[in-house]
Amino acid sequence: MIDHVLANGGAGGTNLDPLFDESLFWILAVLSVSAGIAMILVRQAVHCALMLAVVMLSLAVMYAMQDAPFLAFVQVIVYTGAVLMLFLFVVMLIGVSAADSLKETIRGQRLWAGLAGGGLAVLLIVGIGHAAIGSAAPVSNVENADNLTGLARLIFTTYVFPFEVTSALLITAALGAMVLAHRERTSPKPTQRDVARRKISSGQVQPEPPPGVYALHNAVDMPAMLPDGSTTNRSVSDAVVGRDLQLGRDPEGNVVTDLAAEDRIETERQLEAGERGREEQ
Amino acid sequence: MSPAHYVFLAVILFVIGAVGVLVRRNAILIFMSVELMLNACNLAFVAFARMHGNLDGQVVAFFVMVVAAAEVVVGLAILMAIYRARRSASVDDASLLKY
Numbered sequence: 001m002i003d004h005v006l007a008n009g010g011a012g013g014t015n016l017d018p019l020f021d022e023s024l025f026w027i028l029a030v031l032s033v034s035a036g037i038a039m040i041l042v043r044q045a046v047h048c049a050l051m052l053a054v055v056m057l058s059l060a061v062m063y064a065m066q067d068a069p070f071l072a073f074v075q076v077i078v079y080t081g082a083v084l085m086l087f088l089f090v091v092m093l094i095g096v097s098a099a100d101s102l103k104e105t106i107r108g109q110r111l112w113a114g115l116a117g118g119g120l121a122v123l124l125i126v127g128i129g130h131a132a133i134g135s136a137a138p139v140s141n142v143e144n145a146d147n148l149t150g151l152a153r154l155i156f157t158t159y160v161f162p163f164e165v166t167s168a169l170l171i172t173a174a175l176g177a178m179v180l181a182h183r184e185r186t187s188p189k190p191t192q193r194d195v196a197r198r199k200i201s202s203g204q205v206q207p208e209p210p211p212g213v214y215a216l217h218n219a220v221d222m223p224a225m226l227p228d229g230s231t232t233n234r235s236v237s238d239a240v241v242g243r244d245l246q247l248g249r250d251p252e253g254n255v256v257t258d259l260a261a262e263d264r265i266e267t268e269r270q271l272e273a274g275e276r277g278r279e280e281q
Numbered sequence: 282m283s284p285a286h287y288v289f290l291a292v293i294l295f296v297i298g299a300v301g302v303l304v305r306r307n308a309i310l311i312f313m314s315v316e317l318m319l320n321a322c323n324l325a326f327v328a329f330a331r332m333h334g335n336l337d338g339q340v341v342a343f344f345v346m347v348v349a350a351a352e353v354v355v356g357l358a359i360l361m362a363i364y365r366a367r368r369s370a371s372v373d374d375a376s377l378l379k380y
Contacts, residue, residue, distance in 0.1 A: 021282055025282045025286060025287075032294065039313065039314075040301035040310075045309055048310050048313055049313065055317060062290075062324060062327075068330070070339070071327060071339055079320070082350065083353050086353055087309065094364050110304055113300055113303035117299055117300035120299055121293065124292045125292055133332060135332075136334070154340050155340055158337075159340050170351055174354065177357075180362050
């Protein structure tokens with residue numbers, strides 16, 4: 001479909017088959033509105049980001065349907081590609097399990113927010129319904145025949161000053177992000193001597209055991225096995241234990257079955273070794 | 282489809298974003314709702330550009346995208362700073378900006 005729009009340079013009026021145009025619009029409209037509603041209802045931040053991606057991609061297709069192929073690609077690259085990835089980075093940094101609490105701190109907040117939203121919707125729809133929104137005008141200007149050329153001409157002639165100001169804005173934003181994300185070191189950086197002293201005084205000289213390497217499974221949620229054969233839960237990340245608790249699983253439940261399975265495998269191994277020894281004789 | 286359909290869709294998306302800003306209390310999700318509102322505005326701009334048969338609306342939508350990108354960068358950096366200071370991204374906890 002995008003090829004179709006690009007093929008005629010996004011020139012005046014859409015060349016899409018009207019039936020195709022209409023059905024595509026309704027499919028995308030239902031998709032984007034339901035994804036938007038789901039975005040404000042689901043609890044997990046990651047799910048919200050995915051719903052937002054659905055809305056943004058369907059809007060990109062709508063731009064392409066409306067003779068704006070350049071904006072369609074910018075929407076995919078800048079919004080879905082860059083902005084949403086930034087959101088996901090921050091969600092990962094802050095913690096994937098950072099779900100919104102459902103407790104209302106302001107009484108009746110949701111009810112009033114819904115009422116205010118409904119009021120705003122009625123206000124806007126009535127206002128726009130009174131305005132005369134004509135059908136798509138044919139592109140009269142010959143210079144605008146090609147979407148990309150026309151946009152470039154406008155940006156670099158009529159809107160050249162806002163465009164230049166935009167560069168200042170972007171530089172300021174980049175500097176601001178660097179300043180805000182910079183962490184001032186409040187305590188002096190620990191030297192090798194400090195680290196060694198802390199390790200000796202804490203009683204644990206060696207580093208924390210890595211997860212699962214010495215256990216039966218090489219998996220992050222499996223505790224490591226200590227030299228004496230017991231397992232240690234200190235090797236399992238708190239996030240994994242928290243997730244197990246959240247899902248109602250016993251974080252240590254697997255260890256017992258694990259050890260039992262290990263005993264079984266050990267006896268099987270011995271049996272096999274015995275058989276092999278017999279064959280060799 | 283006539284541009285009016287797109288404008289009404291933009292209104293609906295804008296309202297959904299506004300309700301999201303009011304309802305959600307995690308600052309990241311509020312940011313996402315604001316992004317949804319900006320996207321809805323862009324859709325309206327593109328629809329109006331098509332209605333008038335010129336490209337000015339598309340240029341404005343392009344500038345909105347640039348400003349939104351800058352806004353997200355700074356906003357998320359502020360969010361990270363707040364989260365680092367108080368281990369929470371809830372807007373209820375940051376009701377006092379200073380302490």
